[in-house]
Amino acid sequence: MDRHHYETIKDFGNNTFHLHLDNGRGFGKSIHDEMSILAPIYQCCQIRYSTFLKLAKLYVGPEKLSSETRSSLSIDSISPILTEPHLYALDRRVIKVLKEIYTCIEDGKPIDEVIIDR
Secondary structure, X not given: OOOOOEEEOOOOOOOOOEEEOOOOOOOOOOOOXXXXXHHHHHHHOOEEHHHHHHHHHXXXXXXXXXXXXXXXXXXXXXXXXXXXXHHHHHHHHHHHHHHHHHHHHHOOOOHHHHEEOO
8 A cells, every 4th residue: 555656856957766655654554454465355355375384384283473573673784674563464364264265165165276286
């Protein structure tokens, strides 16, 4: 839900370039989960096995997405990059993705048509 537009800089004649501005919402609001982003899952009811497996591991643990992200971002020179509520939101969103996959299976679609192993 970020980078909906771009800017150009013309200070150097006609040699312009695209400049994407990050408005700070790359991770969204920590208290709101934008469910429309999951449209490809709830409309098509398909996910790659490798993607599903990674999400399942991030849900079950031992490492959660929040702790993996926290660890990765901790070495950045402008750390902390994300607030704790944003990190907790990552774990909550993993659960929501897995729930959408479960709903597809619960609605009667065969598991091998939902979780695709190609």
